[in-house]
Amino acid sequence: MVTKKQALNQAQLINYEEVQLLKYAAYEKLYQIFCQQHVKHETTRYHAYLHFIEQDKSALMQFAHKEIDLASKYFTQEEGFYLYLQFVASEQLEACQLNAKQCGMSIGLIRDLAVGAVSHGAEVSANLSFFCDNASIGAPPDPFAEQGQNWGLTPFDPVKLKQHDFTHFIQFIRSNMQHCGALRIDHVMGLLRLWWWPLNRDLGEGSYVYYPVETLLAIVCLESQRARCVVIGEDLGIVPPEIVSRLAQAGVFSNELFYFCKDYDRFKPPKDYKHQSLMMLANHDVPTIKAWWMGDDLKLRRQLQLINNDERLLQVLHTRQLEKQQLIHLLVEQKAIAPVADDNIDQVDFEVLLLAWISVAAQGNAQLFSVQLSDLVADKHGVNIPGTWKEFPNWQRRLPLSIQQMSQSVKVQQRLNAINQSRQASGQQFAAKMSSSNNSEQ
Template sequence: MGLEKLLYLQGVGAEFIDCFGNLVHIPATDRQGILTTMLLPTSFNQHQCDPSEYAQILTDAKVAKRIEQLDVAPWLEPLHRFQWCEIDTPHIDIQLPDNYPFAMQITVFGETIDTLAVTVSRDDCVIVGEYHINGQRYCQYRLELDKPNLHLGYHHISLAFIGDTARPHTLYGQIMIAPQVAYQGRMEQLALTGQSRPWGINAQLYALRNDEQWGIGDFGNLAELIDYAARSGADFILLNPLHALDISQPENPSPYSPTDRRRLNPLYIQIEAVHEYKAIEAELTSQKWLQKKQVINQSQLINYQEVHSIKYAIFEKLYQIFCQQHAKHETARYLAYLAFVEKDKPALMQFVAREMELASNFFNLDAGFYLYLQFVANEQLEACQLNAKQCGMSIGLIRDLAVGAVSHGAEVSANLGLFCDNASIGAPPDPFAEQGQNWGLTPFDPVKLKQHDFSHFIQLVRSNMQSCGALRIDHVMSLLRLWWWPLNRDLGEGSYVYYPVDTLLAIVCLESQRARCIVIGEDLGIVPPEIVSRLQKAGIFSNELFYFCKDHDGFKSPKDYKQQ
């Protein structure tokens, strides 16, 4: 009973419906293998280990201790560090012993709201949950808040006990007040008026080609495509993920295997559009460099190693000019660069530190070089979205958020406390892949995600909703569940792991409204009904492929497509 309870608390699934509609029971050994993977020390499977060590993870004593941490301890904390509610029914939850006799001072404050302070007793609250610990009943008390004084966003809570000498300290927490639905843009208006739906095109940015680029599609090519599409009346351009890739392995260029989903791939920078280009234009238009450009553009396939080598050599020249002309004299451009760095400095420096390590075999440049490339890339992407809107596109760019990141990149390695790097994500066996799919990406640990107040997930969604009108979330089912493979296959064949879907969806909806960014969920594959209804209710659009829109009579008529 204890082991089964811990499997539930850690989110390890017991069954699922496969692509044929059959109920599949996940073997107990596989479920326990994933649980073991979760509880192993970080990077455990990357070192030589004695298999007997695995057996020490799920002893009765350790299982009981973990259950106490996850199931009992939260009831002993009067105010949790993170909680959330919807704007239409704002409330705060507090956990206290039954019949708690003292009054409490609760204060809500934040950047976008006036301070709200109330003195309450348990009689002002309703009980929405209970738990019995050693004969003591603990209750989850819910205090309804005054709606007109609250706004969407992340706010602080303080809780002070009046007259209780046993609890002399003020407790602090955070409350997220979320909307019911994601930002809809013109969609609601179009539905009401019967106007035609927005339409647009899908483009892999790296695949756009012309003779002026440096062997790979860039933001300059995107600007040209925006102009062309806008003249044809298109409302959007859907792009591949633009995330940073492994700088040490340019031959592995999949946009769905990023090192950090919060950062951009510098290879998409258009050289000629960089502010510092004028200072080196004469050199880059010399016969030597024009010949390099001609050779690399003639290749039918992208030579990523050569592109990487040439563009980074040019980047180094541009950075030197930036240091000489702007950093040295603290120009307005340099101040804009500093403001960009300061805006997201901790995460940005995580990325830069890892880039310097990974790039050490290629060149030895200071941290400012990598900061400069992110500054320029963000500058050019922002200009593309601005251009799209000015050209009349109702949505503009649609960015794509990959489902995970590789373990050795900055996003995972600098935040190991949030991930399980003893496992990788993929999909269970099906007719398309009889052995299942393993994508080599490191999963979020659902328990650790919650214990860290969802801060990384918030940052991830927020950074990918910049400079676009919509965000496509790859494999949106990951908000509900992901298939985990243990890195050590002695621990079994994997299992589904479940995530706090309602909280994650609420975060997506809030960030969507704040960024005025429509959300599309890529819901292809095994899509459980629990996620379908939630996505529809949250106003997140579905992603269908024409080739999959079939029934027994053949292809469906467009009038039978999903309305959302």
């Protein structure tokens, strides 16, 4: 087992099937020990396990039975095994949040709420009365993904939700607000409308389906108050104006992304970032900072036929060069780097650029700020290429550094220190601004 583990850890791409087999072999041994030491003797831990199951027994049993159907070829068919894994996962999540708070993190963990569920999973198959299983969630064609996006996820049926008094949606939100300080709702526009692709393409090429946004948003707000959990709405892409004001008034944080945070032909200065927002330098669906600067993401999209021809590639590379100039202008304006002529920007040292870029963005007006690990380590490989499935190893590539190596990296520490200093400066500037505003009102 050790040799196999080493081989898997050294591979450039993660082999999830092999990793799962290895992990579940260990899980089964842990479950056997749990049964021998705790179930048999009815210990305090065993009673905690029983209490955990009773809190959400129906959903947990649905999950366990589905797991038995899906995994019986490889693993045990005992439902208690899968309930035990959920119990341990919940314990670890709770412990992680507690540790984060004890380390001084005011929010701690931010969980992510997926826009939908796979049709063959427990949530959909056991609760078909709440879903439309003849459609799939996605996004229409746009400049970001010209072929459109089909995420292969089953949508809630808005009529059925209402007919059942939104009970499943309430539990859905409530469960996902456990053991965290904030919940990021993926594709928050789905509270208002979702793009449905019919599974039978003879029925058309898709359309928007609208949801009872006032009710759904009220449920989110109520559960947020009960759980003392901040809500962040991922509002990137095509955002209908009728939901923007609703989210702001409800106290839902916007989700800014640096690449898209622009005023026509320039990147917005940090002072103009939305205050009630999470500013992300980049995320899993866009190129890493290094790939963006080098234009590697565009060349890769051409290789994958997501850019149809070489002429189009030249056009988007030219546009990217203009955006790079705009970035340099912003960094110079913010006195983060020395002035650079437009025809010399490709000569800028990337390490210097990255540190300045992170520092400026982190000093923005946004209350929350994040940098993904791949950008902290200056990796050029993206995590995910929207619009691809088998064409690209999405979510499989390893980071170039392990967590331990990151903790020992001088460059990573330098970047984290820059973020910390910028965030402190941002907080001081906002406090001074509010103090000045209050004084003027008096």
